[in-house]
Amino acid sequence: MNYLRNTWYMAAWADELVPGKGLARTLLDEPVFLYREQGGAVHALFDRCPHRFAPLSRGVVEGAEVVCAYHGLGFDGTGACVRNPHGPVVRALDVRSYPVVDAHKAIWIWMGDTQLADPSRITDLSFLSSVAETAFNNGYVNGKGHYQLFVDNILDLSHTDYLHPDTLGGGSISRTRAKVTEREDGVIGIHWHVFDDVPTPIFAKFMAAETARVDSWSEVDWSAPGVMKLVSGAVSTGQPRLGALNVDNVHILTPETAGTTHYFFASTRNFGVDDTELNELIRVTRARIFATEDEPMIAAQQERIGDADFWSLRPALLRTDEGAVKVRRRMDALIAAERQDSA
Numbered sequence: 001m002n003y004l005r006n007t008w009y010m011a012a013w014a015d016e017l018v019p020g021k022g023l024a025r026t027l028l029d030e031p032v033f034l035y036r037e038q039g040g041a042v043h044a045l046f047d048r049c050p051h052r053f054a055p056l057s058r059g060v061v062e063g064a065e066v067v068c069a070y071h072g073l074g075f076d077g078t079g080a081c082v083r084n085p086h087g088p089v090v091r092a093l094d095v096r097s098y099p100v101v102d103a104h105k106a107i108w109i110w111m112g113d114t115q116l117a118d119p120s121r122i123t124d125l126s127f128l129s130s131v132a133e134t135a136f137n138n139g140y141v142n143g144k145g146h147y148q149l150f151v152d153n154i155l156d157l158s159h160t161d162y163l164h165p166d167t168l169g170g171g172s173i174s175r176t177r178a179k180v181t182e183r184e185d186g187v188i189g190i191h192w193h194v195f196d197d198v199p200t201p202i203f204a205k206f207m208a209a210e211t212a213r214v215d216s217w218s219e220v221d222w223s224a225p226g227v228m229k230l231v232s233g234a235v236s237t238g239q240p241r242l243g244a245l246n247v248d249n250v251h252i253l254t255p256e257t258a259g260t261t262h263y264f265f266a267s268t269r270n271f272g273v274d275d276t277e278l279n280e281l282i283r284v285t286r287a288r289i290f291a292t293e294d295e296p297m298i299a300a301q302q303e304r305i306g307d308a309d310f311w312s313l314r315p316a317l318l319r320t321d322e323g324a325v326k327v328r329r330r331m332d333a334l335i336a337a338e339r340q341d342s343a
């Protein structure tokens, strides 16, 4: 499978990595062992011991090291072998390591040329850390389907009117044409601005009962490979955006294999920020929607596509596909450029 390699992929939520413990996760078809030292530093190693190929994830984290559970070789966070109970420590015993960064409540991994791993290229998601903990919630779904199908799902939010009519939908997105822009920094924006329409059922719940008509917006900013910020809000028709209810989200997709995807999502809001019950309700609702409505649809879509190349099936294109098509073309171009560079 052709993946973009020289880019930062989200590997885990930061809170998935407990100090002194690790996490085995397949990323871009490669088995990776992510672990956090007691002191907090995070590392990522190829999850296969160079000796007899036991998964390092079956071993134990001791200080900054991982000790293989089979014959006791020990490795530090750079992948260097630092312990050999059976003889000398030599470089032939090293294991591959990956650059990782702990930022914006997430762990980012670089699966390409390590020389190019520049942390300043990680998409700025600092808004996730700038709200109270009780106004932040996150989740994860392991999805069946090519990661680009999960990306398409967010880039065409008209699906919410049909797949989530009682919560995120309501019809107004389908009645509105998205504005698609390509920015110089590589971001592709797909922004729906809805005027004087009904609020989505979920926003209606949080607004004053007399708010029958609203101006609302859903602004998706995609950056490679599959990092999307989704800013959404609603305000009583004609009122300034300043007083709006805002729910700002991320949807981040990382390929696990060609046919499976790590789907990370998080949500923040500017109302009821101290309300832990509300926070839990939003967390549970979103996780339920993504796991029981989006994921099964995408899995079923993938089943119909099978192993065929997406474009070879000549998908019928609608007006709502503009953003998703631009993003697919951009990814194809980035991957092609990378392959040309390495050739």
Ligand code: FES
Binding pocket: 049, 050, 051, 052, 053, 054, 068, 069, 070, 071, 072, 073
């Ligand atoms: S397989 Fe890891 S030490 Fe032997």
Ligand SMILES: [Fe+2]
Binding pocket: 153, 159, 160, 163, 164, 294
């Ligand atoms: Fe959805």
